[in-house]
Amino acid sequence: MTDKLIKINVLFFGACREIVGSGEISFSLPESSSISTALAKLKQDYPNLEKLSDRLLFALNESYATKEQTLNQGDKLAIFPPVSGGEDIEKSDIYELTYKEINSRELALKVIESKDGAVVTFDGITRDNNKGKTVLFLEYEAYETMALKIMKEIAEEARLKWPINKIALVHRLGRVDISQTSVAIIVTSAHRKPAFEACHFLIDRLKQIVPIWKREYFEDGAIWVDPQLQ
Numbered sequence: 001m002t003d004k005l006i007k008i009n010v011l012f013f014g015a016c017r018e019i020v021g022s023g024e025i026s027f028s029l030p031e032s033s034s035i036s037t038a039l040a041k042l043k044q045d046y047p048n049l050e051k052l053s054d055r056l057l058f059a060l061n062e063s064y065a066t067k068e069q070t071l072n073q074g075d076k077l078a079i080f081p082p083v084s085g086g087e088d089i090e091k092s093d094i095y096e097l098t099y100k101e102i103n104s105r106e107l108a109l110k111v112i113e114s115k116d117g118a119v120v121t122f123d124g125i126t127r128d129n130n131k132g133k134t135v136l137f138l139e140y141e142a143y144e145t146m147a148l149k150i151m152k153e154i155a156e157e158a159r160l161k162w163p164i165n166k167i168a169l170v171h172r173l174g175r176v177d178i179s180q181t182s183v184a185i186i187v188t189s190a191h192r193k194p195a196f197e198a199c200h201f202l203i204d205r206l207k208q209i210v211p212i213w214k215r216e217y218f219e220d221g222a223i224w225v226d227p228q229l230q
Helices: 013-020 035-045 046-054 106-109 145-162 192-209
Strands: 005-012 023-030 058-059 063-065 077-082 095-096 116-124 134-142 164-172 173-177 182-189 212-218 221-224
Touching: 005 013, 005 035, 013 046, 023 035, 035 046, 035 077, 063 106, 095 106, 095 145, 106 116, 106 164, 106 182, 116 192, 134 164, 145 164, 145 192, 164 192, 182 192
Parallel strands: 005 077, 095 164
Antiparallel strands: 005 023, 058 063, 058 077, 116 182, 134 173, 134 212, 164 182, 212 221
């Protein structure tokens, strides 16, 4: 049984276009292949792309992308060196309180840079039980201006301890249903160990000192959660 194939279009710009000798080519890959798989094939066909390997940027269907993203039938993948005027796309840390659902993957893509070798993501999600009781949903409230200030402060604490790059801290407010993300933490770095350790530190510090409160709703009532009683 042969693997199902998908066909993608690949666009090249700048020095990449000169190396390939064309601005656009098409080829097929096994289904569920990643951008990294496509790049490996291209390096086999065009070995001089290796010279730009660590600096290449990617866009998938006109949005910046990482090597780990999965390709689908008909996708348009663009490969190019850093844009004129800079060696990288400078991105900013993210600190947010939101009443909207959190998509941690989309959040990670907002802070990942081409120089990163690791991204660690933590999702704190709402579970359906606590101490044997069925939880219907959670509700969060915060002292918002202070919470955002403290979130930035603990991020700076993490930077003093580990060689990390970008940080995203996003926490839900209001109602959060079962299996939805209540808090997402993203840490990027050149290497995985500092990213893991910083992410662990950040969730612990956030729980300890950021002024956000959780109320659990059950079939027979609701309680404000006291961490000292957990």
